Amino acid sequence: MNILTTGMGWIDHKPGGLNRYFADYSQAMTEAGHELRALVTADGDRPTAPAYVEAVPGSGDGTGTWDRMRAFRRAIGRGGQSWIPDVYNPHFALYASLVNRGRLPRDIPIVTHFHGPWAEESMVEDKGASTARLLRYRMKKSVESLAYRRSDRFIVLSRHFAEILKRDYGIPEERIVRIPGAVDALRFRPAESVRQVRAELGIGEGQRVLFCVRRLVRRMGIDRLIQAMAAVSAEHPEALLVIAGDGSMRSELESLASRLGLAGKVVFTGRLSNELLVKWFQAADCSVVPTVTLEGFGLVTVESLACGTPVLGTPNGGTREILEAFEPSLLFDDESAEAMARTIKRWLAGDARLPSRENCRKHVLERYTWSEVAGRVTEVFEATLEARRRRSAR
Structure with missing residues (x-):
């Protein structure tokens, strides 16, 4: 299966839970036999990134929010005819919000990994409700809603985030699948001494x-x-x-x-x-x-x-x-x-x-193994792809 996926940044340049998940997840899906085209921001050198990871031109440090969004939109549009994805799998709403159906073939489903309420996290971390912060919150919430309206299915890592998707974004329960995260058990292992x-x-x-x-x-x-x-x-x-x-x-x-x-x-x-x-x-x-x-x-x-x-x-x-x-x-x-x-x-x-x-x-x-995660995600992709193709054929 050809999987077009978008994350945030590469883990070695921008540490964080989402970037760690995205890097390990992409590797696991590749090892499961899938062909990936994984897009991330072009921040810093990424000598450890695999060949399937692409830095999006015009999305590096110092680039404005809207410019980054447009950069990802252009990058996805440059896919060409030689490599056509079977599924689009975004992991961050900001870089998926401008990717509308005009950028993707009609029969390609969008399966979104929901890693958390971006707008709400920002509000909590800002610790305040000034006019400027409220405007930023509303902008981020709008961006999230725009991206999620186009998604066929959602994958969440916990029941907690499934509830947030239902409560705060109005996503029906039947479109949400919970697949817990995993760990690289070869890297994270007990010490010999x-x-x-x-x-x-x-x-x-x-x-x-x-x-x-x-x-x-x-x-x-x-x-x-x-x-x-x-x-x-x-x-x-x-x-x-x-x-x-x-x-x-x-x-x-x-x-x-x-x-x-x-x-x-x-x-x-x-x-x-x-x-x-x-x-x-x-x-x-x-x-x-x-x-x-x-x-x-x-x-x-x-x-x-x-x-x-x-x-x-x-x-x-x-x-x-x-x-x-x-x-x-x-x-x-x-x-x-x-x-x-x-x-x-x-x-x-x-x-x-x-x-x-x-x-x-x-x-x-x-x-919590990546082989288990890759297998379950593949099942979600296959079922959603089949459902999208049936609708497109009508």
Whole structure:
């Protein structure tokens, strides 16, 4: 099957959950025997990108929103007659909104991966409702609605995002298919020697490491986790919170940790290479996912579990769905700093046991593999293509 797919940016230049999913998903679909033409923005060098990944001319850094939208529209129109897609599979509404039926043959279905409410995420992260922000929100919501009106089917990674599609965008339930995300289990795997990896990372003997990798933006709840660490550290000085990632809140979060007297107890690493990310997952005693809202799947949750490291998380969205099916006690009571502190202190005091590394890994291999995802997505594509062709033949 020929699949035309559009994402955001290439993962090695622009880290993030959507870009990681898009890169691994595209590879899995190719390994399943499909021919892909995958379009992403032309930001920076992409020496690691496979041959099927194309940088869209005129969509790089500094390009305005509408110019990027038009650039993707032109790129899709340049497909020519030598390679005709069987399905169009966008992963980001902005770059799909100007792709109307005039750009695609009538019998080609559009199956959209819905990775979250773009407009709502922006509003939450902006933390405010000024006139300018409200106008941006309305523009983004209009762009999303325009793209989704043309879609035949939708794929979501969690029940939470299926509900948002139905409630906020009016998409009928019968057009939504839930296929959870997956993890590259060859890259994210347990260390042969945890002790050796911890030594390489400079982790001291007796330290209990909590690892959190997130974009440092409002909805990720990092500020609440840092506040929780103030209470944890008072009783458990051996606890160390390592925060990986970057974002608009970094300086604010660093200041918060300093004010709470957590120097040496909360460490910010910035963005990590793929190799270091895996090592921190392997070395940690547990990972923490403190997201306050709009957690669509929780890719970092399955990445950590694949490395054998248990995860404590807030009972929101995809994180809840993953952990409830594994070990419900890993969920905080709510997303407050107090709830996080209670659960972390119970674990550190030995009053609550975390799952074994073997069971963490087993849970992922049984449920979150790319071969399973590729097979289920292919079934959706084939069924939607057949339905579109029947309608086109009338």
